[in-house]
Amino acid sequence: MSTAPDPRRCPLCGQPNDCAMQRQRDTGEPQPPCWCTTVRFERVVLERIPTEARRLACVCRACATAATPAPPSA
Numbered sequence: 001m002s003t004a005p006d007p008r009r010c011p012l013c014g015q016p017n018d019c020a021m022q023r024q025r026d027t028g029e030p031q032p033p034c035w036c037t038t039v040r041f042e043r044v045v046l047e048r049i050p051t052e053a054r055r056l057a058c059v060c061r062a063c064a065t066a067a068t069p070a071p072p073s074a
């Protein structure tokens with residue numbers, strides 16, 4: 001038995017994902033562009049998201065950046 005993923009919570013750590021798009025849906029008020037639009041999600045992060053939560057729940061900023069390797073210093 002599985003429950004529907006909470007779109008407000010990170011499917012990886014369960015913390016609030018602070019998604020601006022979801023907040024806009026909740027409050028009905030325009031929000032600034034979500035932080036996730038400025039972050040490049042690594043494939044390894046996306047692959048860790050349970051299938052049922054994909055496209056439904058955003059990953060939080062901490063999880064999105066934790067798996068991101070530091071950019072190579074040129």
Ligand SMILES: [Zn+2]
Pocket residue numbers: 010011012013014015059060061062063064
């Ligand atoms: Zn998280």
